[in-house]
Amino acid sequence: MVWFRKRLIVYVLFIAIAIWFSAVTAEFSFVSLFRLENTWDFIQRNFWPLRWELVPYLLQQSLITLSVAFLGTLVALCLALPISFLAASNTSVSKAGYYAVRSSLSLVRSVPEIVFGLIFVVSLGLGPFAALLAIFLHNVGVLGKLISELIEAAESGPQEAMKSVGSSRRIGQIFSIIPQIWPNVLSHYFYRFEVAIRTSLVLGMIGGGGLGQSLMNYYNSLAYEAMATAISIIMILVIVVDVIGGIVRKRVI
Numbered sequence: 001m002v003w004f005r006k007r008l009i010v011y012v013l014f015i016a017i018a019i020w021f022s023a024v025t026a027e028f029s030f031v032s033l034f035r036l037e038n039t040w041d042f043i044q045r046n047f048w049p050l051r052w053e054l055v056p057y058l059l060q061q062s063l064i065t066l067s068v069a070f071l072g073t074l075v076a077l078c079l080a081l082p083i084s085f086l087a088a089s090n091t092s093v094s095k096a097g098y099y100a101v102r103s104s105l106s107l108v109r110s111v112p113e114i115v116f117g118l119i120f121v122v123s124l125g126l127g128p129f130a131a132l133l134a135i136f137l138h139n140v141g142v143l144g145k146l147i148s149e150l151i152e153a154a155e156s157g158p159q160e161a162m163k164s165v166g167s168s169r170r171i172g173q174i175f176s177i178i179p180q181i182w183p184n185v186l187s188h189y190f191y192r193f194e195v196a197i198r199t200s201l202v203l204g205m206i207g208g209g210g211l212g213q214s215l216m217n218y219y220n221s222l223a224y225e226a227m228a229t230a231i232s233i234i235m236i237l238v239i240v241v242d243v244i245g246g247i248v249r250k251r252v253i
Helices: 006-025 036-046 052-086 095-110 113-124 128-153 157-164 169-208 210-220 224-252
Strands: none
Touching: 052 095, 052 128, 052 169, 052 210, 052 224, 095 128, 113 128, 113 169, 128 169, 169 210, 169 224, 210 224
16 A cells, blocks of 8 residues: 555554563553552542641642742743744844754753752742742743744745835844744743643742642641642642633634
């Protein structure tokens, strides 16, 4: 058949070997899957009933988590947007500058937020500001790459139209490209915002404050009902952010 090629066998074999190697390395076990019922029994015995009296305190902590995620991602977007024009092949100042900016974004993006968080917690002390800086730095690298790819995929027609009316190259690029990519930029922002909420929880466990720190305190003290209450607040928080993001995207598009 036309779609069948001999190299397809090589691809399938390569994927099969990769799956087998990954399963062995990760100690994957079908037997352990059937033991998940023990986990469910543990949850039923220890995660119920919820500690409703902790809800006001956890809501206060959720505001810290939300503020860290929102501000860290927003400031990262404000910085990543102009940088992304330098990191796009069709808008960069020079080829050398293009590779330099791309490499810098890759370098920043390669460092996980928790590593940044550990560095800032040691250097700046405990608190949400360390988590904010960690989220900001990592998101600059991620959003810079994503937005630069949107810029490279933008249509050149509007740019040519701006040049024909006497606009400078840089001004023409800004006002012809940003309206094209803005809905996708917002989509990327809200996705990274959701990720930042979950990341700020992890950063809270290493001293970044907010819900994550409360969750870690409950875990260390074996207060599983309080843990379940905090997890419920986290789930609700992520769902609310997702709904708000969807409404904003619909209005913009």
